[in-house]
Amino acid sequence: MKYLCLAYGDEEKFNAMSKSQLDELMAKIMVYDEELQRSGHLVSGMSLGWSATTLRLASGKLAITDGPFTATKEVVGGLVIIEARDLNEAIQVASLHPAARIGEDLGWGVEVRPIEENPPCKPQPADRG
């Protein structure tokens, strides 16, 4: 089963870091990134830019606004798709992500979401690949 891991962070806190702090963080991130790669569960992963543009229908017209969909300080900064047997394994793999390991004061964290490959609420043959 596939799970999407969304790494949330607080842009302001990242921007407030000094050059040397940032270098130190990047060095640590490399270590955890490699661990994640090595775990063999990684399907794909990427970092996102902080800026966002949101589209939604308002009074029948498409409204385009600056910023992420939900107005919170923490926004998605990275995403990883993993393959895991169950939620316990997904949690173990997600716990290798830097956001779950370092930088507690950066407002970093990982949200794990199951990816629905079959329509919900209907039993499906187990081995569809």
Place this chain on the structure above:
Amino acid sequence: MREDAEELLARVEAVYRADSRRVLATLIRLLGDFDLAEEALHEAFAAALERWPREGLPANPRAWLVSTGRFKAIDTFRRRARFDASVAALAERFAGAASEIEEPDERAAHAADSVEDDRLRLLFTCCHPALPPDAQVALTLREVAGLTTEEIARAFLTRPSTLAQRIVRAKAKIRDERIPYQVPSRDELPDRLGAVLQVLYLVFNEGYSASSGEALTRADLSGEAIRLGRLLAELLPEPEALGLLGLMLLQESRRAARTSPEGELVLLDDQDRALWNREQIAEGAALVERALRSRRFGPYTLQGAIAAVHAEAPSAAATDWAQIVGLHNVLAPVARSPVVELDRAVAVALRDGPAAGLALVDAILARGDLRDYHLAHAARADLLRRLGRTAEARAAYERALSLARQEPERRFLARRLAALE
């Protein structure tokens, strides 16, 4: 012949009472679905009612029920498969797995052995940290303890429909996000065991001191928590599991003495110690001691040790307050709970006098942690009263009264307030 049949019906009922939750736990593991397992359980008992009076009691009723329930579920799948091709493969998969395990008798016996492990697995699934805390409690009481939705709703003063929805959502999350049905591995165990212990203690406390309503305690909930605690301590004798069971037994031993015949609250100091249950005290103290000897104990064992010192004191005055404060000094940094700190402040007051205790209570309140906790204000009021600061004591009792939600506690505080005059 008729009598035999009646006797067998009574046996089916007895098996249902004693074993239905165990059979259910195993069926959930085998079928991988709560609702399907519940349905299979009922079909298995329906088959037992029909066949046992005719064929006699099977050698291993539990194993019989598990395998019958499973075959009923496979039948259900096959019936559905005629209408929906997508479940056909699933039906065949279950059928294959079933014939693999069910054929030889010794395998069936082995399946019965692993039944207790299934209850442990179910407990860990129901207390998975990915589920919301209130759902963990509800699901544990429903699936592991076998309480009905109505019973749980009554105990927690929620509407049955709200509670049912909470349980349905949790089951859907278990299915959709694939929360596995397993006891965590050794490296995950410390974290995961903590969640299970927390749920059991929450259930116990709700039964020991109901947070609101007419009655002071709800003995049935405490009884369930102790029963589940016993199961956990038996199957997974980790120090903190033993410590929690010991703590619950030691608290429970005072139940008869905590309430007056009129349903009023009786404080520890004023309790008739002859009413304490010596058997529970002996068992609880032995468990706590065993946990302490492991040197891997945590907050539940330490709280159990404190409860044991109280339990072993012949009177309130003869309590070893120095030892209680000493245990609190070890507990406070581990528990990191303001409520535990409050208990420590009260113990310090009894060892060093009310002024020393009051300074600690004031410090906790100044941090704002327990500002809305009625027992913090009640403790403060009591210390002020003993210091002769009556006006301040009155204000503190009034504050406590305005925050208390449970009727016997409110009446107790009102009596204390009236006694100040």
